[in-house]
Amino acid sequence: MQKISPLRASVAKAFNDFKANRAKKAQNNENLHTNPFGITFKGVLLQSDVFESSTAAQKPALKDRITSGTKMLASAWVGTINKLNSMKSAAISFGRKIKETTKNTIDMLNNTNVEFDIFKYNVSRLQKQPVSELEQMFRKELGV
């Protein structure tokens, strides 16, 4: 029995150590439950509470967001108004230019005596005119 007892005692001790280790591991696993990646910092296991959302910190407040949104909208509106104004002024200047050109053309036509010889002195057209008119034209051409 004496010989068996130390063996038994050592087995029991080994069993107890194993048990203690397992209990310790189980406790560690329980702590790691909210930290699935098991990230450690200088050997210390980081808990999930350590993480803070960086986006949450940078996200502006609702009021600020509304203010900036309003500013953007106002800026876009001002840009649109400017664009419309420039288009309007361009259209007006184009209209003025067209009007001016048309007016000049009409003035030029009114002040110019355009004579199309091809039509006026066309034989078919001439022979439909009275002889007295042809005589006058003939005299004019001859300088009589």
Added chain:
Amino acid sequence: MNNRRIKNIIEALARHNDEDSIRVLDELGTNCPIDEIREMTSKALIKKNTHKSLETVIVNKGKGINDLSARVAMSAINELLALKDKTEAIKILDDTINLHSEKDVQDTARSVKALMSFSS
């Protein structure tokens, strides 16, 4: 003076149905000092192929076939020869040969009549 305009006016007068056109051609065209216009006028009068228009270029001294310019006279003769209906022209030529007081005019008429008889 624009030759093209004058040419067109003379052409229009030649085609005109009004008898007064012959007077205008005779008065202004055949009396014009420019040979070219007299030539065009003579041709226009012959084209009309009426008694009055042919008489103007056959009977009158210094006009039509009796023109002092050989070019104008020859053009008039050529135009007479080119006529399709020469009846009226031959009748006037006969009258001129028999009744005209001027011998030169009679001789010219005789020559033209001879040419016309050969050509027809």
